[in-house]
Amino acid sequence: MTVIDLSAQATPLELARPELLRSQNFIDGQWCNAQDGKRHPVSNPATGEVFADVPDSSAADAADAADAAYAAFEGWRATPARERSKLLKRWHALVLANTEDLARIMSHEQGKPLAEARGEVAYGASYIEWFAEEAVRTYGDIIPSPPGKKMMMVKEPVGVVAAITPWNFPLAMIARKIAPALAVGCTVVAKPAEDTPLTALALVKLIEEAGFPVGVVNIVAASREHTPATVDAWLKDERVRKITFTGSTAVGKHLARESASTLKKLSLELGGNAPFIVFDDADVDAAVAGLMVSKFRNGGQTCVCPNRVYVQAGIYQRFSEKLVAAVAALKVGPAHAAGVQIGPMINARAVDKIARHVADAVKLGGSVLTGGKRLTEGAEGAHYFAPTVIGDASPAMELADEETFGPVVPLFKFETEDEVVQAANDTPFGLAAYFFSENLARVARVADRLQTGIVGINEGAISSEMAPFGGVKESGYGREGGRYGLDDYIQTKYLCQGNLK
Numbered sequence: 001m002t003v004i005d006l007s008a009q010a011t012p013l014e015l016a017r018p019e020l021l022r023s024q025n026f027i028d029g030q031w032c033n034a035q036d037g038k039r040h041p042v043s044n045p046a047t048g049e050v051f052a053d054v055p056d057s058s059a060a061d062a063a064d065a066a067d068a069a070y071a072a073f074e075g076w077r078a079t080p081a082r083e084r085s086k087l088l089k090r091w092h093a094l095v096l097a098n099t100e101d102l103a104r105i106m107s108h109e110q111g112k113p114l115a116e117a118r119g120e121v122a123y124g125a126s127y128i129e130w131f132a133e134e135a136v137r138t139y140g141d142i143i144p145s146p147p148g149k150k151m152m153m154v155k156e157p158v159g160v161v162a163a164i165t166p167w168n169f170p171l172a173m174i175a176r177k178i179a180p181a182l183a184v185g186c187t188v189v190a191k192p193a194e195d196t197p198l199t200a201l202a203l204v205k206l207i208e209e210a211g212f213p214v215g216v217v218n219i220v221a222a223s224r225e226h227t228p229a230t231v232d233a234w235l236k237d238e239r240v241r242k243i244t245f246t247g248s249t250a251v252g253k254h255l256a257r258e259s260a261s262t263l264k265k266l267s268l269e270l271g272g273n274a275p276f277i278v279f280d281d282a283d284v285d286a287a288v289a290g291l292m293v294s295k296f297r298n299g300g301q302t303c304v305c306p307n308r309v310y311v312q313a314g315i316y317q318r319f320s321e322k323l324v325a326a327v328a329a330l331k332v333g334p335a336h337a338a339g340v341q342i343g344p345m346i347n348a349r350a351v352d353k354i355a356r357h358v359a360d361a362v363k364l365g366g367s368v369l370t371g372g373k374r375l376t377e378g379a380e381g382a383h384y385f386a387p388t389v390i391g392d393a394s395p396a397m398e399l400a401d402e403e404t405f406g407p408v409v410p411l412f413k414f415e416t417e418d419e420v421v422q423a424a425n426d427t428p429f430g431l432a433a434y435f436f437s438e439n440l441a442r443v444a445r446v447a448d449r450l451q452t453g454i455v456g457i458n459e460g461a462i463s464s465e466m467a468p469f470g471g472v473k474e475s476g477y478g479r480e481g482g483r484y485g486l487d488d489y490i491q492t493k494y495l496c497q498g499n500l501k
């Protein structure tokens with residue numbers, strides 16, 4: 001592993017358009033402070049340095065946002081789909097035009113390498129473009145009807161949508177929630193993660209510049225301490241008809257429970273525990289390349305990152321040697337340094353969990369083939385963990401059950417297809433799975449048997465605005481992206497016209 005000067009001070013956050021760095025909530029077309037004036041700091045995970053602050057909102061601010069979104073709803077749903085589409089296209093163009101500033105803000109608050117942050121801007125923008133195109137295609141149905149009747153189905157927006165988003169993809173996650181909501185005529189209240197509010201606020205600034213009507217999108221920032229009460233105001237509010245959430249399964253379950261009293265529609269994109277299976281008949285180089293792409297994206301802090309890597313006995317040694325060489329060549333360092341591939345982890349809690357998983361694996365007989373430790377030299381205030389491969393992993397280890405959310409690859413050896421499919425499915429989670437095999441019959445069998453919402457077959461890069469992203473089991477429900485991505489923001493209305501002469 002190459003470590004690029006962890007003690008390097010972050011370059012100041014210089015932006016071509018400094019006005020994109022917002023420090024207020026956006027409610028009813030106004031930038032405003034929290035009613036009680038509270039604020040919370042935003043720091044750079046590469047240095048620990050606090051470089052901005054934002055409102056620490058409360059239930060009162062959330063209620064104001066809901067009032068605005070509710071008031072704007074009738075007007076927005078009545079806006080022609082073509083017009084909604086045009087505004088989304090304008091927003092899309094503004095996001096792309098401001099890529100560099102958005103990427104810098106994102107890297108500064110989240111820690112991902114600048115090149116990756118630029119990629120996320122393009123990725124998030126692709127959802128906005130996609131849903132701008134889909135906005136004009138929410139067709140209903142004419143139902144073959146009995147004589148004297150005309151039966152029809154029309155699609156309507158569900159109403160006010162609350163979007164709650166995580167810190168790992170501060171731009172793409174909120175973009176792929178707001179864009180489909182707006183496309184079908186819903187209005188939005190949003191709350192970004194404590195650690196990464198600035199990217200989301202910048203994105204909303206561009207919504208303002210695109211010329212969306214007042215109240216259509218509202219955003220409030222809050223600290224981890226005040227988030228539960230803030231979001232609770234939306235959970236209890238019967239005018240908020242939908243919650244769309246990406247984050248941990250524990251919080252997803254809380255949202256499902258607490259919104260039951262008003263029976264909201266829910267999309268929950270929750271944690272995963274993705275298996276990555278390499279069969280003896282795989283193209284080993286392609287499998288290593290696929291694993292590197294999927295595992296080390298965002299430093300391993302991605303819900304679809306492989307968490308358990310199963311390698312068949314016949315190629316275990318060869319695969320592991322090639323993998324260790326590739327992992328050992330990764331460059332770790334602060335987001336702004338040239339060539340960095342793995343940045344700091346988001347916060348102390350994240351790196352503590354990774355260290356706990358590695359220590360537990362070693363205690364239970366795992367061997368550290370590369371990495372295996374925190375990188376602390378020169379890294380005061382930051383949270384780095386060395387890209388790690390652990391050999392001889394076993395099901396009793398914590399990392400087999402819980403997503404590590406960091407740059408750690410545990411290698412499990414297996415003998416048979418049946419055994420590995422059973423092991424892969426032996427988890428409450430079901431977001432993504434990957435496998436590599438050149439055997440056509442096996443490809444069909446294994447793809448069919450894996451219990452996940454997404455399967456990468458001889459492919460590590462699965463995410464795309466054109467495809468439905470989402471899980472099964474305790475990884476949640478609902479789909480984001482593709483032609484299915486509007487469904488979660490729509491309700492079906494059946495019209496039955498009678499007495500037709």
Ligand SMILES: NC(=O)C1=CN([C@@H]2O[C@H](COP(=O)(O)OP(=O)(O)OC[C@H]3O[C@@H](n4cnc5c(N)ncnc54)[C@H](OP(=O)(O)O)[C@@H]3O)[C@@H](O)[C@H]2O)C=CC1
Nearest residue numbers: 165166193194223224227228231247248251270271303405
């Ligand atoms: N599916 C995915 O993509 C993600 C999965 N995770 C998993 O979850 C683990 C923990 O990460 P963490 O950041 O704590 O994830 P959380 O689920 O706590 O955070 C995700 C979002 O939910 C908000 N939130 C937290 N508690 C509540 C609550 N009681 N009511 C309403 N909203 C709430 C957070 O706000 P705030 O930041 O203010 O607390 C944030 O906006 C990770 O290690 C990973 O395993 C995490 C992020 C994304």
Ligand SMILES: O=C(O)CCCC(=O)O
Nearest residue numbers: 168169246302303304463
């Ligand atoms: O929050 C996550 O980790 C899911 C988003 C990643 C993706 O879209 O591929």
